Amino acid sequence: MFNWLYARKYGGQFLLRIEDTDKARSTDESTRAIFEGLTWLGLDWDNEVVYQAQGLARHQRDARLLLDRGLAYRCFCTQAELDAQRAGATSRKESFRYDRRCDRLSPADVQRRAGAGDSFVVRFRVPDGITAWDDVVHGPIAFPNTDIEDFVILRSDGTPIYNLAVVSDDIEMRITLVMRGDDHISNTPKQIMIYQALGHTLPKFAHVPMIHGLDGKKLSKRHGATAVADYRTEGILPSAMVNFLALMGWSPGGDREVMALDEMISLFSVDGLQKKAAVFDTKKLEWMNGQHLSLTPAAELEPRVTPDIIAAGLGSTETLAARRDWYLSLLELLKVRARTVHDIVRQAIPYFSGPIAYDEEAVVKQWKDRHGSSETLSTVRARLAELPSWDAPAMEHALRSLAEERGVAAGKVFQPLRLALTGMTVSPGIFDVLLTMGRDLALRRIDEALDYLRAGTGS
RNA sequence: GGCGGUAUCGUCUAGGGGACUAGGACGGAGCCCUCUCAAGGCUCAAACACGGGUUCGAAUCCCGUUACCGCUACCA
Structure with a gap:
């Protein structure tokens, strides 16, 4: 990593040599991990x-x-x-x-x-x-x-x-x-x-300096991931990984932390190299990844996220391509509150037509009174259904006035609805959810919730 | 054991003699914002390993001690 930064900064060459004179330790597996790691990180x-x-x-x-x-x-x-x-x-x-x-x-x-x-x-x-x-x-x-x-x-x-x-x-x-x-x-x-x-x-x-595990010892298999590229499957972005790794043993000086690769090149200097071994902190890596997720445009994120979306059964290359603009706006909506790619996939589920599961704790909390919740949801459904146009100001007016009529806080309406739409207590703003979900799916989700509540009554 | 390296909040670090009542970030606690969660803003707790020098003055320079890490292979 530092070799690469140095070479790119000063116009040198970054040469790769595989030291395979020990047959026992150097396997195809281990050399492949080196190529994959460097390639993934973008270190050519x-x-x-x-x-x-x-x-x-x-x-x-x-x-x-x-x-x-x-x-x-x-x-x-x-x-x-x-x-x-x-x-x-x-x-x-x-x-x-x-x-x-x-x-x-x-x-x-x-x-x-x-x-x-x-x-x-x-x-x-x-x-x-x-x-x-x-x-x-x-x-x-x-x-x-x-x-x-x-x-x-x-x-x-x-x-x-x-x-x-x-x-x-x-x-x-x-x-x-x-x-x-x-x-x-x-x-x-x-x-x-x-x-x-x-x-x-x-x-x-x-x-x-080397990188140590939480126990202060040299990083090794028992510390989890064996190869850098393993973090790809953990939902980490290469830009975040490289940024995080660079900060283990190097500092641009001052308070600079979140950087893109080209910024690191221009900021790199051997003066910023540390003498002390660093301890790998997964928490900070995840934070760093969240930062990079937020900073990366949806269009750039898309190729990285799509395979996981497909693997989760939410769509196919074709169906996603057919609604590309919608898909990108969904990613844009979800990326800010995600720390890993997995978070995005998990949060994306309700916006696709497949079934959703209701979080148990959320049900206990938000739908405690099943009759009352049913009643609220069906009223919400009716108000939304009669909206002349599916836009945020209209929805907001409809739902807020409903809350007002009933003399309750808006949250009393929003939270049960959020659970009906997403199955979760957390999501983007409720109007963004409705908007992105689209009228048909949103109304359907409410119907499903009503069915669920009816089925549960008396049990 | 011998030799070498290193030593600032729990972690990543800023700092390179006076600007240090030691700054930022992650994580933690709390507040604000607010329809929830993130994000964002604000506040708090939290460190110069220890002991000697040098100097008018030391987190910064020197020496010891301690701790940790590394090497000490017909390993890399």
């Missing part, structure tokens, strides 16, 4: 996607180069030996660092063992000194090299370890800015040493 990448595993030959060539230059060495220690040493060190409460025993092997020994087919890994020989860089978000960071062991760069099966592959690829792809999660800060000195050993100039490094 430049050039072809690069798959790290395809750079195998180059990774091996770079390891070979380091070996030839004497900057790396073969290590014949087995995993079991290393594990034992590590366990010993921990039990003695010492910190374990590889003791470089294989670096002391004579060239002849190395030759002999390699020739005999002993398996080995390639380790990078960490030089003396300190490794430091000026991080774009953190400022100067330094690591004493003595704290870094001679790390493995090539496995015994000849495949590269992450730190080598990354540097090799970044050089190949001419990466100028490495912007990533700050969990990579401690990998950075290792990578810098590889850059230097390979004789290449360093890119800039920017370590951005």
Whole structure:
């Protein structure tokens, strides 16, 4: 996200690389989630996607180069030996660092063992000194090299370890800015040493904060949604998601919060990048989504909402297209009081011809007196039915004067009617409901309510 | 354990020596608007982790402590 904003802001390129050197963790499923997530959010990448595993030959060539230059060495220690040493060190409460025993092997020994087919890994020989860089978000960071062991760069099966592959690829792809999660800060000195050993100039490094779950830990499966695109099925708009995500770890300064993507681009600056991890707050995401729902014109919302409307059985592509203007005005009416797309669909039900269910609590509250309610509703129906034209001022006059005649507050008329029309106690203004529903359906809904009330009488 | 990073309301954050009785937003409480619910407007509760410095002056700079997070793999 921040990479993308940075690239778009400063006219750079946003390159996508799938780091799939770990077969166990990198599945079709996981890479697809990346593409879907980025696409959904509208974060487009430049050039072809690069798959790290395809750079195998180059990774091996770079390891070979380091070996030839004497900057790396073969290590014949087995995993079991290393594990034992590590366990010993921990039990003695010492910190374990590889003791470089294989670096002391004579060239002849190395030759002999390699020739005999002993398996080995390639380790990078960490030089003396300190490794430091000026991080774009953190400022100067330094690591004493003595704290870094001679790390493995090539496995015994000849495949590269992450730190080598990354540097090799970044050089190949001419990466100028490495912007990533700050969990990579401690990998950075290792990578810098590889850059230097390979004789290449360093890119800039920017370590951005991570996002944590409510428990303060790294976001993971147990926090709910596993992939960003899962929020699509939760009824979240991509514009809201991207806005919300951007605010986790970045601020444009001042009080700016609700923004469109292009505004974020122009406002983006690394100065606004946060150093602290952010906690994902679903409540705020939903609020943000409500804001974006209100701000987005119905015509733009329509393609996103329609599939859900159809799935809910309210209509088909054809029936909706046939009444497009009406449909858009319905969306316009509902979007302001919705937080997710699901809210819109739920509220849209009464405006379509299908059956509606009456909210139980609402019935108890608004239709407590069934005879009285029936009487009120049939009078309301008669007044509405005789209206010369179906417009808001006429309806309002008819219903308000009815309330006045009876000496009751307008709400005493509106609320039972609202329940009859929508089955709910909440809806847009009652005249908007009547108007949007249309005369025929509105009168029918009242008839259905009267039937319901009659059926219930005496029970 | 070692190393590194971070630390402002419950949460996201503004703040970069005096404008801070610390601002905004979400969430919470309440009021207004009002036919209901949203939206909107208003009000309230709510934070500079702690301790030392530096300075005339510190939320802001430095050092320690603590807490949290990360790395410490033939994971990425």
